[in-house]
Amino acid sequence: MEGKWIVGVDLGGTSVKLAFIQEDGEILHKWEIPTDKSEQGKNILPDIADSIQRKMVELGETKERLIGIGMGAPGAVDKEKGIIYEAVNLGWPKNYPIVKLLSDLSGLPVEIDNDANCAALGEMWKGAGNGAKNIACVTLGTGVGGGIIVNGDIVQGVKGAAGEIGHITIIPEGGAPCNCGKTGCLETVASATGIVRVAKDTIIQYEGESSLKDLYISKGSIEAKDVFDCMNQGDTLSASIIEQIMLHLGLVLANIGNVLNPEKIVIGGGVSKAGDLLLNPLQKYFNQFAYSAVSASTELAIATLGNDAGILGAAWLAKNKH
């Protein structure tokens, strides 16, 4: 068999996704291991190195096949120093030198970036970005993440905090508290968690008939997907909740559009599976709030890679370094 492989790693708080990926971006082998957060996360990097080694043995391959490891990590990183400033979810100490540690453990060169940035690079390379070199990505998951790509490279920012789209303030006064310590962040409204919060607040105050309200009463809880599903089945309360959320998200994306006028703004994460139910109202508010030349030229698109965006973007990092 010909060709070199890249190891793409997407390190999350629950599991680590790994893959061997060809230089053209084709995923050859993909697997997952649990993230062991015990003992301040000291086993995480050894587990990753071991797992890569075992998979190579299993496939009858040697290390010469591998170009290097690219890894997305859940926190702001300093790529030059090879450290992650803070990774609260993993238990690691501050400024943990993950590049040196993983490189020593694996005997391979290692490149890192923030996980949201990796997802953005993946979408640029093989997904909705479709090779566009200037894109903004927003990931609507449990939280809201972002990645900004200018001229084909991630914008890191002076302290690794570029792309913090989830913490753009959309409700300057009286907004809901956010995990970051501020209030009224986009994340409090447009994440899966935020959608549920807004929906519950709205349901409680609503006195009319609604299938979403009925579902909430019968199940005792709802998910973001329920709101889109009920809207799709004609529930007007659900439609008004989604409108309210897309107004805020559309405003933020329009403002990012005015700043960067990117070719595409790619919307990913679990919430983006709503597809056109999300995209149609979002496009309406984007057009309303963006400068005319921006709404005419910056395209909104749903991410296409799903969970593979992170490992592909991580692999892109390693490929383009070496």
Add this chain to the structure above:
Amino acid sequence: MEGKWIVGVDLGGTSVKLAFIQEDGEILHKWEIPTDKSEQGKNILPDIADSIQRKMVELGETKERLIGIGMGAPGAVDKEKGIIYEAVNLGWPKNYPIVKLLSDLSGLPVEIDNDANCAALGEMWKGAGNGAKNIACVTLGTGVGGGIIVNGDIVQGVKGAAGEIGHITIIPEGGAPCNCGKTGCLETVASATGIVRVAKDTIIQYEGESSLKDLYISKGSIEAKDVFDCMNQGDTLSASIIEQIMLHLGLVLANIGNVLNPEKIVIGGGVSKAGDLLLNPLQKYFNQFAYSAVSASTELAIATLGNDAGILGAAWLAKNKH
């Protein structure tokens, strides 16, 4: 005399600023000519070429002294094609090929960019940016302009519309109409014109004592500077007007900070002459609305070059091309 010169040109709706500038950014000779907008602006570029030629003769120099011309123009440009999409204030037809025309007239290579982008490059090179390669600039003048610099280069955007900070929507519903056709743009609040509008609206509804109100009644009009001056003399109405405006501007700059985490955000234009009267409340709201890692690392700074930013940034364009 040693060394080559660059011609920096800042083309405005009323006058054209020109300068001969050394490669290290020192301005050697600086002058202005009126902008002749008659006959669809057909005399503007010939006037510029003539004026450069006359000044060279006056100084006893020949064209060999000149590296080229850099010019900032009042509208979105396509740098590759060398055209300005639209320059409503000058009367030029759409997609006017200014690079070819000025190059033919002057016999010199010509580089162009939007005037706000040139001001940003000037501040990066010789002003408040102080060599920082990642900065955002906002110009608070008659309107509000912007320029975004990533890795030392202006972000143009797919249709030249990056940096349209003035048209970021800050009042989603019920905002004042903007010249761009939308409502509630930053420009309607934080430009010199916007400050006057907000001040007048506030004065009319205010029944208490206020030196700003007295000034408005006696003069029949006020300027943005009056609001800062009255605030500085202890007028509480003026202070509340500036607070309200800085809340909106601080929110926009915090959101730009969250997207790009630049080293500096530079505030220029006539309104920025208010200095600390502007910067202090602005910094307060920036800190309130920005993600903590952003407010800790992105610095707000007042532009230092004044009217020279445009010619210096234009010269930088020509210097870095050749």
